[in-house]
Amino acid sequence: MIAKRDLQKIFWLLLLFLLFIAPALLMFWRSLSPGAVWPELFSGEWNFRAWQVIFSDGNIINALINTVLIGAAVVLINFLLAVPAAYGLARFNFKGKPLIESVMMMPILIPVLAIAMGMHITMIRIGLTDTMTGVILIHLMPTLPYAIRVMKSGFDRLSITWEEQSAVLGVGRFRTFFTTLIPLLLPSIRSMAVLVFVISLSQYVLTSIIGGGQVSTLPLIYYPYFNSADSAVVAGFSVIFVLLPMLFFLVFEGLIRLYLSAVRSA
Amino acid sequence: MKKVWFLGVTASCILAACSSEDEQLSADELAEKDWDAIKESAEGAEIGMYMWGGDDSVNRYIDDIVVPHLDENYDVTLERYPMDAPDFLNRLMSEKEAGDQDGTADVLWINGENFRTAKQNDLLYGEFTHLLPNMEEYIGDEASFVHIDMGTEIEGYEAPWGNVQFAFQYDADRVDDPPSTMDELIEWSIDNPGEFTYPNVNDFTGNSFISHMLYSVADSPDELEEYDEEWLRANEEELWSKLNDFQDSLWREGQTYPDDLSQLDQMYADGEVSFTMGFNEHRAESMIEDDVFPESTETIFLEEPGSIGSTHYLSMPFNTTEPEAALIAINYMISAEAQIKKLDPSLWGEGHVLDSDLLSEEQQAEIEEHLGDDAVEADADIILPELDSRYHDWIIDRWEEEVVQ
Numbered sequence: 001m002i003a004k005r006d007l008q009k010i011f012w013l014l015l016l017f018l019l020f021i022a023p024a025l026l027m028f029w030r031s032l033s034p035g036a037v038w039p040e041l042f043s044g045e046w047n048f049r050a051w052q053v054i055f056s057d058g059n060i061i062n063a064l065i066n067t068v069l070i071g072a073a074v075v076l077i078n079f080l081l082a083v084p085a086a087y088g089l090a091r092f093n094f095k096g097k098p099l100i101e102s103v104m105m106m107p108i109l110i111p112v113l114a115i116a117m118g119m120h121i122t123m124i125r126i127g128l129t130d131t132m133t134g135v136i137l138i139h140l141m142p143t144l145p146y147a148i149r150v151m152k153s154g155f156d157r158l159s160i161t162w163e164e165q166s167a168v169l170g171v172g173r174f175r176t177f178f179t180t181l182i183p184l185l186l187p188s189i190r191s192m193a194v195l196v197f198v199i200s201l202s203q204y205v206l207t208s209i210i211g212g213g214q215v216s217t218l219p220l221i222y223y224p225y226f227n228s229a230d231s232a233v234v235a236g237f238s239v240i241f242v243l244l245p246m247l248f249f250l251v252f253e254g255l256i257r258l259y260l261s262a263v264r265s266a
Numbered sequence: 267m268k269k270v271w272f273l274g275v276t277a278s279c280i281l282a283a284c285s286s287e288d289e290q291l292s293a294d295e296l297a298e299k300d301w302d303a304i305k306e307s308a309e310g311a312e313i314g315m316y317m318w319g320g321d322d323s324v325n326r327y328i329d330d331i332v333v334p335h336l337d338e339n340y341d342v343t344l345e346r347y348p349m350d351a352p353d354f355l356n357r358l359m360s361e362k363e364a365g366d367q368d369g370t371a372d373v374l375w376i377n378g379e380n381f382r383t384a385k386q387n388d389l390l391y392g393e394f395t396h397l398l399p400n401m402e403e404y405i406g407d408e409a410s411f412v413h414i415d416m417g418t419e420i421e422g423y424e425a426p427w428g429n430v431q432f433a434f435q436y437d438a439d440r441v442d443d444p445p446s447t448m449d450e451l452i453e454w455s456i457d458n459p460g461e462f463t464y465p466n467v468n469d470f471t472g473n474s475f476i477s478h479m480l481y482s483v484a485d486s487p488d489e490l491e492e493y494d495e496e497w498l499r500a501n502e503e504e505l506w507s508k509l510n511d512f513q514d515s516l517w518r519e520g521q522t523y524p525d526d527l528s529q530l531d532q533m534y535a536d537g538e539v540s541f542t543m544g545f546n547e548h549r550a551e552s553m554i555e556d557d558v559f560p561e562s563t564e565t566i567f568l569e570e571p572g573s574i575g576s577t578h579y580l581s582m583p584f585n586t587t588e589p590e591a592a593l594i595a596i597n598y599m600i601s602a603e604a605q606i607k608k609l610d611p612s613l614w615g616e617g618h619v620l621d622s623d624l625l626s627e628e629q630q631a632e633i634e635e636h637l638g639d640d641a642v643e644a645d646a647d648i649i650l651p652e653l654d655s656r657y658h659d660w661i662i663d664r665w666e667e668e669v670v671q
Contacts, residue, residue, distance in 0.1 A: 034557045049556060053322045058329065117360055124364040209357055212370040213316065213347025224320030224348050229531030229558050233322065 024242045027235045034232035050232035054240070063216040064240075067201060070132065070217065071248065074139045074200040075193050078147040081140075082192065086151035091160065104148050107141045115141060116209050123210060130214040138210045139203055143196045150195065154188025179263050186256065197248050201241070218244070291589055293392030301399055304590045305340065311591035312343040316583075317375040319348025323552045327614040331607050332599060340598075342591045347371060351380040358389045358583055369585030372592040376424060377578040378416040379655045384581070385423055391582035391589060393422035398597045401425060405600060406621040410651065411577040417493065417654030424579035425596055428608065429617040430546040431567065431644045432474055432574045439562040440540045447570035448482040452508065456515045461540040463517035463533075467665045469526040471544050474574055476661045477653050479505055481571035493654040506668040513669065520669075535559055545576050547644060551611035572648035577619065602629050609636040 031050045033042050054060060089101060107115065119138060120129065128134035162184065166176040182189070204219040213220065222237040296304070319325060328346050336342040347370070349357075354374065361369060376384060384390050395401050405412060411426055413419065434451075436444055440461070445451040455462040465472030483504045484490050489497055513520035517539050524530040527544050534542035535558050547567070553559040567573045580596045582589060598604055602625060605618040622630055637643060 047557060057325070117356065120357070120360040121364040124361060124366045129366075130370055205353075208349055208353055209360075212357060213349050213354075214314070214370055216347075220348055221319065224318055224350070227318070227320040227526070227528050228322075229528050229535055229553065230322065230556065231532060231535070231558070232556075 024239065027238045027242070031232050031236035031239060047232070050230075050236040053230075053233050054236050057221060059216045059221060063218050063221050064244075066132070066216060067218045067244065068248070070136055070139065070215075071197045071200045071244075073136045074143055075196050077136070077140060078143055078192065078196045079189070081144060082147035082151045085148050086155055089148070089152050090155035105145045108145045112142055113205060116206050120209050129210055130212045132211075132215055135207055135211045135215045135217075138206045139200045141206070142203065143199050146199070147192050147196055150188055150192040151185070154185045158184055179266070183260060183263065190252075190256075193252055194245065194249055198245050201244060293394055293589075296394070296589055296593070297397060299590075301397075304397070304593055308588070308591035308594045309341045311341075311588040312345070313372040313586075313588050313591045313595060314370055315344060315346045315373040315375065315595070316349045316351075316354040316371040317346055318350055319346065322556075323612075323614050327608060331613065332595070332604065335598060335604070336595055340591075340594050342594055344373075344595055351376055355380060355384055355389065358384070358585075359387060361585055362387070362389060367585045368587055369583050371583055372586040372588050373595055374581045374583055375427070375578065376581050377576070378418075378652075379658060381415050381420075381424060381579065381581070382418040382655055385418060389584055390423050391584055391586060391592075394582060394589075394593065395420075395422040395425045397593060398425060398600065400597050400601045404602050404605070404620045404624055406624055408621055408623075409619075411575075411619070415577065415579065416652050416658075417656065420579075424581035425600055426577050426619040427580045427599060429575060429577050429619050431617065431649065432478065432543070432545050432576070433547040433549075433565050433567055433644075434541055434543045435534070435550045435559070435563050435565050436541045437534070437537075437560055437562050438564045439560070444564070444566050446566065446568060448478065448568055449570075451568065452512045455512050458540070459515040460517050460519075462515070463520070463523060463530065463539055464543065465527050465530050466523040466525055467661050469524075471527040471530075472523070473658055473661050474545070474576075475543060476505075476509075476665065477574060477657065478568065478571055478650075479508060480653070480657065480661075481574075481650055483508070484571075487572070487650055490653060490657070491651070493656045498660060502664065502668075506664075509669050531558075546616050547573075548611055548615040548617075551615050555612070567644050567648060569648055572650040573644045574650045574652055575644075576652050606632050606636065609633065 032046055032048065034047055034050065085104065089097065116138065119141075123129045123134050123138075128137065158181070162180055163176055166180050167173075171179075202219060203217075204223050207215065207217050208220060211217070211220075218237075218240065222234075222241065225234050225237060228234075291299075299307075315328075317324075317328070325346070328344075333344050336344050351374075354371065358369070374384075374390075405426060407413070409426075411429065415424065438444075441454075443454075445454045451462070464475040467473045467476055480490060481487060483501050484497075516523075517533070524533060527542075530539070530542050531544075531553075533539050535553075537560075547565055550559055550563045550565050554561055554563055580599060582592045582596075586592050600619065602620055605620050606629065608614045608616060609618060618633070620629075620633075622633075625633075
């Protein structure tokens with residue numbers, strides 16, 4: 001006899017599987033079995049052509065490395081900029097605060113393309129086009145507003161009494177930040193990192209305008225295939241696209257564990 | 267801290283300025299060099315090419331044929347940057363505005379409307395095709411596509427690279443009596459509701475389908491040779507009534523249209539419709555080989571009104587840093603050797619731009635061999651010239667009003 005609670009658990013797991021894992025598996029299936037016409041699922045033979053196409057592109061490895069490096073750098077810079085900004089917005093009241101808050105949200109309210117064209121000219125002048133640095137900087141535009149939002153609500157939820165208690169015990173502000181605030185803010189940091197990584201991962205227009213095709217990332221190779229009927233190749237690329245954030249999340253979790261154990265032993 | 271920041275900005279400004287002072291020859295200066303000198307100064311150069319990257323066989327043709335040849339014979343390294351024409355034009359526009367002479371790409375794949383935009387905004391290098399030996403040797407100046415690209419005078423700003431015909435693909439398992447004229451196609455669609463549709467006219471292919479309709483309304487193709495608004499006003503009624511006549515029989519009763527050709531192709535591949543269409547009469551071959559299209563796919567042309575031929579070109583941006591190497595690359599890509607290899611359906615499989623009168627018998631035999639006996643080929647008398655690109659805009663404007671609403 002299965003307990004009611006177990007049944008519920010199975011139901012939720014099944015739902016999660018159907019919503020999140022099954023589509024990715026279906027994509028993987030499609031990349032290996034092209035030409036199958038719905039409702040037929042299998043065309044009769046396994047076919048690895050899509051994966052051959054993907055990995056025979058001389059740029060793919062380079063593009064994957066670039067994508068991960070850019071994504072990681074964008075997450076790091078977002079963290080460095082968003083945490084102080086969010087802290088300031090959440091903990092202090094000052095003149096013009098609403099104005100500053102709305103300026104910080106501006107990049108996602110104005111069409112990205114319009115800003116990118118103007119930024120492109122500036123980047124040409126300071127020599128940042130076609131470079132990885134330029135691409136990383138431009139990726140801050142669609143990510144930083146979200147990062148600040150997420151971190152600010154993290155600080156808002158966190159009562160100031162934690163910091164006060166720490167101060168009463170004579171712990172310096174710096175130390176309080178690293179040993180108390182960061183562990184308490186982990187849920188926000190986690191969602192900020194994944195959100196930022198996924199947004200950076202899916203930038204096509206910004207990367208192509210600023211990177212000029214010279215800074216090759218996964219979307220630059222992947223998106224043109226959407227303009228073809230080759231659904232097997234598109235399915236294959238989509239699988240890689242799903243795997244990257246998962247991989248990132250695993251590495252990120254590992255780093256968090258390391259950090260926490262370092263903080264505890266310190 | 268402030269100081270460091272200031273230093274950084276100055277340093278990068280200086281860097282930017284230095285790199286833009288690189289020596290770059292204008293088209294006129296290049297013209298004074300002879301071909302051997304151009305070859306010599308191209309040696310060791312690295313060049314980039316902006317081109318759409320969504321077709322595996324096109325990419326393979328560049329990577330497996332063009333790149334190795336340039337590397338072995340001229341010591342020129344070619345890299346392709348996948349980017350759509352409107353995207354790279356935007357980029358060039360900003361670079362022009364910022365006065366950036368140190369461009370990323372050296373060769374562009376372009377035609378039609380985009381060429382007109384690029385030429386009007388001075389985004390191209392200039393007149394260069396007369397410098398290419400292979401232009402004279404294999405292409406000549408007889409063909410009209412050497413002079414006009416969808417109503418825009420070419421004036422040596424781009425070199426023809428490939429010729430494709432508009433054709434229809436159908437599934438022979440589902441269509442017993444393929445239509446051979448536009449009227450028969452309309453009839454077929456009325457008899458087989460839901461089995462035919464065409465892409466939205468904002469898509470190039472969908473727009474070209476309507477262009478064929480325009481040709482079938484016209485008494486003779488000459489009527490459309492030049493953009494003529496009066497003619498359009500007098501005859502558009504007939505065009506829209508033709509389209510409205512069979513709209514109900516289209517896929518989803520014509521309430522919606524596929525956004526672009528790739529969507530129509532996918533619908534065809536999934537068996538949702540029985541027809542697809544598009545430029546390049548050989549495009550079905552590699553699609554069948556890759557298991558995208560069913561094996562029973564056949565290609566046809568409509569004898570009435572005919573088949574529009576489209577040419578695409580290679581050009582150079584205004585801020586190429588290696589014009590000599592770009593010339594070498596373009597010269598090779600329009601050579602008989604490269605053009606004949608491009609015919610091979612396992613590589614790319616699209617029509618050449620060569621003038622057969624200028625070719626040796628051997629080369630002609632090779633072309634015959636590639637095309638084979640059963641290859642689809644449009645008879646010369648059904649080939650229609652491409653319409654002026656202003657018709658393209660007119661179709662987009664009026665179609666929404668007359669057909670969608």
